[in-house]
Amino acid sequence: MTNDTLVLGILWYGVFLVSLVFHEAAHALAAWRLGDRTAWEEGLVSLNPLPHLKREPLGMIFFPWLSYAAWGWMLGWAGTPYHAEWARMYPKRAAWMALSGPAANLLLVLAAAGGIRLGLALEWFWPADRIGFMSVAQARQDGLLQGIAVLLSILFSLNLVLFLFNMMPVAPLDGQAWMMLVLPEPARTYYQMLMSVMPVRLMGFFLVWTLLGRVFAPVFRQAVSWLYIGYSATY
Numbered sequence: 723m724t725n726d727t728l729v730l731g732i733l734w735y736g737v738f739l740v741s742l743v744f745h746e747a748a749h750a751l752a753a754w755r756l757g758d759r760t761a762w763e764e765g766l767v768s769l770n771p772l773p774h775l776k777r778e779p780l781g782m783i784f785f786p787w788l789s790y791a792a793w794g795w796m797l798g799w800a801g802t803p804y805h806a807e808w809a810r811m812y813p814k815r816a817a818w819m820a821l822s823g824p825a826a827n828l829l830l831v832l833a834a835a836g837g838i839r840l841g842l843a844l845e846w847f848w849p850a851d852r853i854g855f856m857s858v859a860q861a862r863q864d865g866l867l868q869g870i871a872v873l874l875s876i877l878f879s880l881n882l883v884l885f886l887f888n889m890m891p892v893a894p895l896d897g898q899a900w901m902m903l904v905l906p907e908p909a910r911t912y913y914q915m916l917m918s919v920m921p922v923r924l925m926g927f928f929l930v931w932t933l934l935g936r937v938f939a940p941v942f943r944q945a946v947s948w949l950y951i952g953y954s955a956t957y
Contacts, residue, residue, distance in 0.1 A: 750802050859871040
């Protein structure tokens with residue numbers, strides 16, 4: 723691994739870690755506020771990464787670096803516990819708890835967009851010569867500003883991916899929750915039964931993974947077009 727690859731990996735991992743911790747802390751906070759203290763008792767209502775890393779070291783430490791070494795981007799997972807009886811008694815509360823994670827990722831997309839727009843206003847950044855996952859913005863000079871531009875680009879793109887992926891209505895993704903909020907009772911019961919069948923869950927997850935790239939590309943282009951209103955950008 724070259725020095726440039728290692729530096730980029732450190733930027734990637736920093737953004738990856740912040741994104742996962744923010745996502746899981748949002749789940750934990752929402753559950754606590756809605757009456758389930760399970761995650762709170764494990765110290766997960768916190769942006770401190772240590773309790774989250776301790777709970778899921780494989781998905782938050784080992785696998786991200788393994789995937790980066792193999793493919794040049796980071797893949798991993800984390801989890802927040804909740805009380806199954808609480809979720810059964812309060813299905814709508816459990817649904818809002820689940821949706822709080824993707825909402826946290828969307829907030830990080832907006833925060834990254836705000837940072838990029840600020841850089842544009844200060845004439846630190848401009849739209850990258852060719853917009854991509856790690857090159858949403860480009861600094862006017864190398865060094866620290868270019869590092870910040872790459873960091874904000876990854877923060878913007880990665881959290882957009884996490885938001886879209888987790889909003890897919892397939893168990894065990896968070897997006898199954900919005901189906902619980904919008905479906906009428908008979909359909910909701912059938913949906914729950916269907917999502918409890920393991921082959922259906924696996925097929926649905928594989929389908930989501932297969933379609934994610936096709937969904938992400940047009941959403942990414944639209945998001946960047948909104949980001950660069952008043953500027954010209956090349957995709």
